[in-house]
Each structure stands twice: as structure tokens, then as C-alpha cells.
Amino acid sequence: MEWDCKDKLALRVIEYYTQQEQAEKQIIHTQAVANYTRLIAVEEKLGEQTVDLMEMAAWMHDIGCPSASLKYGSTLPEYQQKEGRIIAVDWMKNIHCLTPDEKQWLVDVVGSHHQFRAVRELRFEPLFESDLIVNLLEGYYPKEKPVTCMIP
Numbered sequence: 001m002e003w004d005c006k007d008k009l010a011l012r013v014i015e016y017y018t019q020q021e022q023a024e025k026q027i028i029h030t031q032a033v034a035n036y037t038r039l040i041a042v043e044e045k046l047g048e049q050t051v052d053l054m055e056m057a058a059w060m061h062d063i064g065c066p067s068a069s070l071k072y073g074s075t076l077p078e079y080q081q082k083e084g085r086i087i088a089v090d091w092m093k094n095i096h097c098l099t100p101d102e103k104q105w106l107v108d109v110v111g112s113h114h115q116f117r118a119v120r121e122l123r124f125e126p127l128f129e130s131d132l133i134v135n136l137l138e139g140y141y142p143k144e145k146p147v148t149c150m151i152p
Contacts, residue, residue, distance in 0.1 A: 003096070005095070009059055013030060017066075029138065032134045038126075040129060041055070057124060058131075062084070067083035081096065082112040087110075
């Protein structure tokens with residue numbers, strides 16, 4: 001993978017969020033999830049290419065939130081995943097450093113990143129765990145029963 005492919009995508013995500021309400025909160029959340037995802041993926045020895053893809057997915061995982069908020073008045077997982085998938089498909093048209101399979105994997109992860117079934121099928125455990133950690137720290141899920149808040 002091009003060295004700067006991941007960085008270009010991260011920059012695109014940051015630029016995208018700066019045009020939205022609550023930009024600072026969303027950027028901080030996304031950076032934290034991306035950092036934790038990379039740390040966990042490296043620690044699990046997933047391989048450089050997989051680690052990079054996992055980090056790219058982490059940068060993109062919540063891109064559907066602004067659109068979901070506008071369209072549905074909510075960023076509940078099902079809405080942000082639906083809108084995120086649409087945006088991810090569009091963004092992948094302009095990313096030339098990835099294979100078609102890698103692009104599809106990213107779209108699928110963005111469109112299902114709160115679903116246990118998809119975590120196992122698509123193998124994005126580091127992202128799922130990282131998002132859960134950051135959401136817990138931010139108070140998004142109750143610390144007593146965080147898993148019950150996820151889509152089955």
C-alpha cells in the first residue's frame with residue numbers, strides 16, 4: 001500500500017468532519033479509535049497490510065454520523081451504518097491505492113461496525129474493541145452493560 005494512502009484518507013475524514021456540527025468531538029473520537037485500533041492490531045501481529053486497512057476502517061467508521069443526524073435526527077448505529085456505507089462507496093471511487101476487495105471490505109466494515117456478526121465475519125475485532133473502549137470512556141454506553149447496547 002502506498003505509504004501516504006492511509007494518511008490521505010485520515011486527512012479526508014478530518015476535512016469532512018470540520019464541515020459538520022460537533023466537528024471537534026467527532027475528530028477527537030475518530031483519532032482515539034484509530035490510535036487504539038492500530039495499537040491492538042499491531043499487538044495481535046496482524047501484519048502490516050492488515051493493520052493499515054484496519055486503521056483506515058477506524059478512520060472511516062463513523063462517517064455516516066453527520067448524515068444520519070440530519071436525515072433521521074439520530075446517530076443510532078443502524079442509521080450511521082446505513083449512511084456510512086453510502087458515503088464509503090462514494091469515497092472508494094477516488095482511492096486508487098487499494099484493491100477492489102480491500103475497498104469492499106472497508107465499505108462493509110463502515111456499514112456494519114456495530115454488529116457482532118459482522119465483526120466475526122469480516123475480522124475487524126481491533127476496530128470493534130477500540131470503538132467500544134472510546135465510546136465507554138465518552139459515556140456513550142452505560143459501563144454496567146455496554147454490550148447490550150450493540151446491534152445483535
